[in-house]
Amino acid sequence: MKVIKDGTVTTAKGFLAAAATCGIKQSGKPDISLVASATDCTAAGVFTLNQVAAAPVLLDKATLAENQTAVRAVLTNSGNANASTGEPGMVNARQMQAWTAEALGCQANQVLIMSTGVIGQQLPMAKVAVGVKTAVSALSPDSGMAATQAIMTTDLVAKHLAVEVELAGGIVTIGGMAKGSGMIHPNMATMLGVVTTDAAVEAGLLQQMLRVANNHSFNRITVDGDTSTNDTVILLANGASGVAIDANNAAAFQAALTHVCTELAKMIVRDGEGASKFVEIQVTGAPSETAAHAVAQTIATSPLVKTAFAGSDPNWGRILAAAGRAGVTFDQYQTGLWIGVEDANGLQLVKDGTPTGYAEADAAAIFAAPSFVIRLDLGCGDAATTMWTTDLTHGYITINADYRT
Amino acid sequence: MKVIKDGTVTTAKGFLAAAATCGIKQSGKPDISLVASATDCTAAGVFTLNQVAAAPVLLDKATLAENQTAVRAVLTNSGNANASTGEPGMVNARQMQAWTAEALGCQANQVLIMSTGVIGQQLPMAKVAVGVKTAVSALSPDSGMAATQAIMTTDLVAKHLAVEVELAGGIVTIGGMAKGSGMIHPNMATMLGVVTTDAAVEAGLLQQMLRVANNHSFNRITVDGDTSTNDTVILLANGASGVAIDANNAAAFQAALTHVCTELAKMIVRDGEGASKFVEIQVTGAPSETAAHAVAQTIATSPLVKTAFAGSDPNWGRILAAAGRAGVTFDQYQTGLWIGVEDANGLQLVKDGTPTGYAEADAAAIFAAPSFVIRLDLGCGDAATTMWTTDLTHGYITINADYRT
Secondary structure: EEOOOOOOOOOOOOOEEEEEEOOEEEEEOEEEEEEEEEEEEEEEEEOOOOOOOOOHHHHHHHHHHOOOOOOEEEEEEEEOOOOOOOHHHHHHHHHHHHHHHHHHOOOOEEEEEEEEOOOOOOOOHHHHHHHHHHHHOOOEEEOHHHHHHHHOOOOOOEEEEEEEEEEEEEEEEEEEEEOOOOOOOOOOOOOOEEEEOOOOOOOOHHHHHHHHHOOHHHHHOOOOOOOOOOEEEEEEEOOOOEEEEEOOOOHHHHHHHHHHHHHHHHHHHHHHOOOOOOOEEEEEEEEEEEHHHHHHHHHHHHHHHHHHHHHOOOOHHHHHHHHHHHOOOOOOHOOOOEEEEEOOOOOOEEEOOOOOOOOHHHHHHHHOOOEEEEEOOOOOOOEEEEEEEOOHHHHHHHHOOOOOO | OOOOOOHHHHHHOOOEEEEEEOOOOOOOOOEEEEEEEEEEEEEEEEEEEOOOOOOHHHHHHHHHHOOOOOOOOOEEEEOOOOOOOOHHHHHHHHHHHHHHHHHHHHHHHHEEEEEEEEEOOOOOOOHHHHHHHHHOOOEEOEEEEEEHHOOOOOOOOOOOEEEEEEEEOOEEEEEEEEEEEOOOOOOOOEEEEEEEOOEOOEEEEHHHHHHHHHHOOOHOOOOOOOOOOOOEEEEEEEEOOOOOOOOOOOHHHHHHHHHHHHHHHHHHHHHHOOOOOEEEEEEEEEEHHHHHHHHHHHHHHHHHHHHHHHHHOOOOOOHHHHHHHOOHHHEEEEEEEEEOOOOOOOOEEOOOOEEOOOOHHHHHHHHHHEEEEEEEOOOOOEEEEEEEEEOOOHHHHHHHHHHOO
């Protein structure tokens, strides 16, 4: 597997992209993003489980149920989430899809759409109409980066990546873009992703592979069933490489796909709203993977833990306290806790639920690093998980108290 | 029911209190608090469900299992939680209990203890020994306020209250004190409470009544099973009023007890770390009370919702988005949302999941108030609940990023 410098969603053969600025964002920044394939793609999607799923999420699910084998494009608007917008919001989503299809010269059910931004406001459709036309007319293999920038909201950094992987059968490319701000839950601030590949992958297999990749990447910074109104990841495969994925090369392709998704997920965390630290949370010795995930998730989202990270304060009691309220039964006198900068083998803080005789300065030095790893062993099983999170800072408050104003 | 001005844990007949400063807190503020009865009390307790329960919690549970009918005192230290301290922590908790009993001239199992403060450090027992002796020798009916102040940690305000209630049989008094900082979860920052009454209440009934009161008060600012390592509420009844609680007056006594606990719980929220707003969250139209509670809890703890409160920004989409990830199934197109300053009848923002034509300025005016009410109707049942929460501000970050330093 080889990382392609400056790789994007258009690095894989046969993909085009475009961006447009139509005034949905008050800031005047680009707010329409389009990724398209010159030929039909098989398509897969994973979506938010939120009960208040946005109109584009409901529409994409319906579209993929009709057509997973001849998808041509993903159109995204930023600045307005088209969520909590009722039936008018559904009408607008269908209109956006239809306009894009019309401009591309394909059927409506060959277009998927995504939205991100403020919830509860109707889309300014006259502006969207202009944006869609502008974007379609600007499609180019060189605009992957522009398309990436046009899906950003509170993101500070454009998140994109492409890899080339040599498979039995030939070389394929996988590229992707994502947006999201990983502070508390990327699931609350919307997470969107589009991944493209020139491999030829049968639709059922594609969906399965996206699900596996998602469980090891975007779901490690969020949690099943605990997502925003708009979270969506779309995977398009157009077969332009001439290489088909089959039993001989599926594992290698899966590994590359998972890598692309994991790197994009980590980029989201690193760009977390107001974040100054990147922290890997490992939970080991859990009775089940679900239990490990519940404990890791509770630690990774605890405001007290995250403010301790922000203060570079190795106040590890908060980590154990968070674990203890995760709804998982364990014996506190069997727990162990380690921290380190590179991996979790740096310093053991807790053994059998009791503080070790570690030096406070050593622990403080690790927590002062911009990136560190924590491992909590529950001592009651063999299951484990890893999640990625950030600290909770003044910057987060500033961004989110003033987001709409 | 009559509220007693400046009422405390010593307002009920036969109760004494004391405070001492023994150096557990670096700040030099009082850190030992004692509440005692001149005569034996029946006692009840509700405790954290956290798997990493602190040593004093484990000890009090064992003590109450042995003795619920002849309890004499509750000794609390602040500045150190004696949590995540392993077997040495249990030894220290037992020692603290034994020293208090010795100084009071009673048995160890007649004393309950509580601790609050930093997790994961052993208690400085030489200091505690001095503090216990000092407190016991200072017991006085006038020191209820001093005892209240001595349990504070990040609290800005001392939380205390007493009411007098005329029952069939005579007048009884109920007084209480509490500490806790209600920002994110009072469950994470420890919540402690001691409630005293001069009514005579049989131990089994006392426990049942405390459980009911707790479910309508402290559990409305926290959530079952989701509590800190140390959360404890103790209720002592010494019978000094000569009035026994029985079938004729139990309902009135329960109402007064619930009132005292609810007022203390609201004081904790109002004093939330960094809080500038007090918000009541009502969830109605839920399929069950558990579902209503889950939705209310998710809204009440959502960092995005709470930063919107801080910014006085009626960004109600975040409220619906939080509800949608609470694990409760509902139809977003049946939901309604109301906000108001005094009650939830002020302004309807959402009808059938769709924004109403409300004026933004009207919504902003309500969110700008220091205290307001939100009602989300899920439109799928008859169950309802109420919770109380605060906003999430820069002040919270400052307090918690620097708590130990």
